[in-house]
Amino acid sequence: MQQCNVRFFPLSPPLYYEPVGFYLWYDGELAWAQGTYEYRPLGTAVISASDLFRRRDFDARRSVRAPREAEYAGQFASLGQMNAQLRKRRAAQRAARSRSALAP
Numbered sequence: 533m534q535q536c537n538v539r540f541f542p543l544s545p546p547l548y549y550e551p552v553g554f555y556l557w558y559d560g561e562l563a564w565a566q567g568t569y570e571y572r573p574l575g576t577a578v579i580s581a582s583d584l585f586r587r588r589d590f591d592a593r594r595s596v597r598a599p600r601e602a603e604y605a606g607q608f609a610s611l612g613q614m615n616a617q618l619r620k621r622r623a624a625q626r627a628a629r630s631r632s633a634l635a636p
Contacts, residue, residue: 555567556608558602565579576597
């Protein structure tokens, strides 16, 4: 059992695991995230892929899911880790654009 990504509730019959963290998808120029924080669902957030997520972006009433063609980026333990992934992706895209501009 992974302690950092899963919470274990031993009194629940059968074993109950509650994921804690954030899930990130990319859909073109949009970034979708769904999150939970401790026991509360944060809900869903949609931002421009060139922006960063903030706590206020999440709305528990928003139940929209990422489109099927969206690219799953992974699960993250915090907003900071998720935002670091967004920055890393942007840097990789900038490097790819500059390489393609230099190619003959």
